[in-house]
Amino acid sequence: MMLKVIGGLLILAACGLMGIAAANKYSQRPKDIRRFRASIQMLETEIIYGCTPLPQAFHNIANKVEGTLKSFYHFISEDLSVGFSYSMVAAWSKGLEKLVCDTSLTSSDKELIDNFGKVLGSSDREDQKKHFELFYIQLKQNEEQAEEARKKNEKMYKSLGFLSGIVIFILLV
Amino acid sequence: MNKFKIYEVLKYIPKEIKTIIENLSPSLLESMEEIRLRQGGPLILYGGGKEYILDGHGRLVFDARNAYVCTTEDIKNAISLVTNFSIYSFEDEIRNGFVTIDGGHRVGICGKVVLENGRIRTLRDISFINYRVARQVLGAADKVLNYIVNSNNSIYNTLIISPPQCGKTTILRDMIRQISSGIETMGLKGKKVGLIDERSEIAACNLGLPKNNVGIRTDVLDGCPKAEGILIMIRSMSPEILATDEIGRSEDAGAILDAINAGVKIITTIHGSDIEDFLRKPALEKLHKNLFERYIIMSRRHGVGTIESILDSNYKSIKSNFAKEKTL
Numbered sequence: 001m002m003l004k005v006i007g008g009l010l011i012l013a014a015c016g017l018m019g020i021a022a023a024n025k026y027s028q029r030p031k032d033i034r035r036f037r038a039s040i041q042m043l044e045t046e047i048i049y050g051c052t053p054l055p056q057a058f059h060n061i062a063n064k065v066e067g068t069l070k071s072f073y074h075f076i077s078e079d080l081s082v083g084f085s086y087s088m089v090a091a092w093s094k095g096l097e098k099l100v101c102d103t104s105l106t107s108s109d110k111e112l113i114d115n116f117g118k119v120l121g122s123s124d125r126e127d128q129k130k131h132f133e134l135f136y137i138q139l140k141q142n143e144e145q146a147e148e149a150r151k152k153n154e155k156m157y158k159s160l161g162f163l164s165g166i167v168i169f170i171l172l173v
Numbered sequence: 174m175n176k177f178k179i180y181e182v183l184k185y186i187p188k189e190i191k192t193i194i195e196n197l198s199p200s201l202l203e204s205m206e207e208i209r210l211r212q213g214g215p216l217i218l219y220g221g222g223k224e225y226i227l228d229g230h231g232r233l234v235f236d237a238r239n240a241y242v243c244t245t246e247d248i249k250n251a252i253s254l255v256t257n258f259s260i261y262s263f264e265d266e267i268r269n270g271f272v273t274i275d276g277g278h279r280v281g282i283c284g285k286v287v288l289e290n291g292r293i294r295t296l297r298d299i300s301f302i303n304y305r306v307a308r309q310v311l312g313a314a315d316k317v318l319n320y321i322v323n324s325n326n327s328i329y330n331t332l333i334i335s336p337p338q339c340g341k342t343t344i345l346r347d348m349i350r351q352i353s354s355g356i357e358t359m360g361l362k363g364k365k366v367g368l369i370d371e372r373s374e375i376a377a378c379n380l381g382l383p384k385n386n387v388g389i390r391t392d393v394l395d396g397c398p399k400a401e402g403i404l405i406m407i408r409s410m411s412p413e414i415l416a417t418d419e420i421g422r423s424e425d426a427g428a429i430l431d432a433i434n435a436g437v438k439i440i441t442t443i444h445g446s447d448i449e450d451f452l453r454k455p456a457l458e459k460l461h462k463n464l465f466e467r468y469i470i471m472s473r474r475h476g477v478g479t480i481e482s483i484l485d486s487n488y489k490s491i492k493s494n495f496a497k498e499k500t501l
Contacts, residue, residue: 053257080258086188087250088258122253124295125261 004173011172012165019161023154028104030146036105036113037139039065039073044132047125054088054121055080068102092117106146112138176203181276182304187250190216193241196231205306206338206477212248212300215240222476251302255280267296277307277377277385307374309385313340313478314347320483320491321348321440321467322361328352328414330433330464333442334451335471340478341442342418344471346375346385348440349416353388366391367412367437369402375418400424403432414438423456430459439465446472447481448488463487 046057058077079091119131207219215237218225229241256263266272271281284299321331335341355363376383378395392410394402468484482493
């Protein structure tokens with residue numbers, strides 16, 4: 001009897017964890033977007049108040065953030081300083097490609113960020129400020145969508161995992 | 174050293190056009206002075222007083238119809254490269270119509286001007302770009318130094334008058350270098366020179382350090398407006414000589430007057446083709462009254478760097494038979 005209970009609990013735990021893993025995909029995206037937005041806010045400060053040229057600005061941000069974003073900004077900064085791509089848009093897109101692979105950002109986030117790269121640095125400060133504001137609004141929309149999807153799916157996957165564990169447990173016992 | 178200046182400029186030229194230009198023979202490439210991109214227009218280079226039109230494979234063509242035509246993309250990329258991908262950090266430069274890149278080379282830009290309260294706010298739709306290769310010519314000022322060094326171990330207040338592209342900045346730079354380092358053959362001891370380099374063209378500073386040789390006793394105020402710069406220099410660096418490029422506004426005139434009254438010698442330049450041009454500028458009226466003791470008039474009659482004549486404070490010619498003598 002004791003063994004049965006232990007085995008059952010193990011199944012329950014395994015299924016529950018599977019559910020949590022599936023739910024994580026949804027809970028990660030809003031976090032990723034939020035983190036990205038915070039880094040873009042740093043970029044805005046660099047541009048609007050510091051007037052720092054982009055390669056240097058990216059470098060500064062890479063020093064302040066962690067993880068995947070760090071390598072994203074580091075990559076672009078290197079690319080621009082070495083003059084490898086000869087264009088901001090190309091460097092940004094290449095960096096973004098990698099960022100999307102390593103995070104839970106979706107293709108709609110990618111498109112949005114990619115478009116922002118096209119205007120980054122291409123106009124005077126006043127104009128850049130407007131682009132930043134617009135980008136925040138768009139990011140916010142994506143974030144809300146992601147949040148909604150999270151609310152809907154996170155709980156569902158979690159309880160689904162747990163419940164399926166219970167079902168198996170009952171069937172086996 | 175000058176031979177390689179063109180390669181500093183090439184770094185700021187869009188890939189497509191760079192590949193085309195690099196097809197030129199090295200000797201021809203190294204003689205280039207200007208590279209011009211016009212949106213929808215042919216790619217034209219100037220060097221040694223000659224014009225070169227290139228096609229898409231870097232071959233010279235005579236008919237502009239066969240030339241490589243610069244695309245919108247080329248111009249966009251060029252602007253992006255020249256401004257280090259950040260137009261916003263070059264707002265002032267763009268307003269003035271040019272950006273100075275590493276090595277002191279100047280990139281001129283033209284487009285649609287956006288006005289705000291009658292003043293230029295920015296340039297939009299940039300469609301004309303001119304890369305100008307700046308060259309340092311050591312010894313460019315040799316021919317004129319004799320006339321600006323005076324007997325009591327000092328120099329005269331000097332104004333260089335020259336149309337664009339005649340080498341006035343080159344001469345000024347070499348004057349500064351020689352006066353600052355001292356000229357043994359003339360018995361001139363080195364002087365403390367304060368250089369106000371508003372456009373980073375003379376010293377070509379990068380991160381505050383001069384990339385051109387401007388002498389060992391030269392302090393450089395990089396990117397500073399002339400009028401303010403002159404006052405800062407006098408207050409803080411106790412210069413014996415102040416040097417600056419292309420004066421023109423009435424504030425400049427006021428500051429120079431202050432400097433001369435403070436006992437500092439001035440070397441500066443102005444756009445024009447003869448002394449009359451200088452006297453006709455109302456903004457510089459304060460400087461018309463025999464303040465300058467030497468006027469050097471330049472042209473490109475016998476090539477870049479031709480000295481037309483040297484005048485004294487009463488506009489009398491001291492020397493004018495520089496015929497066929499080239500300084501550059």
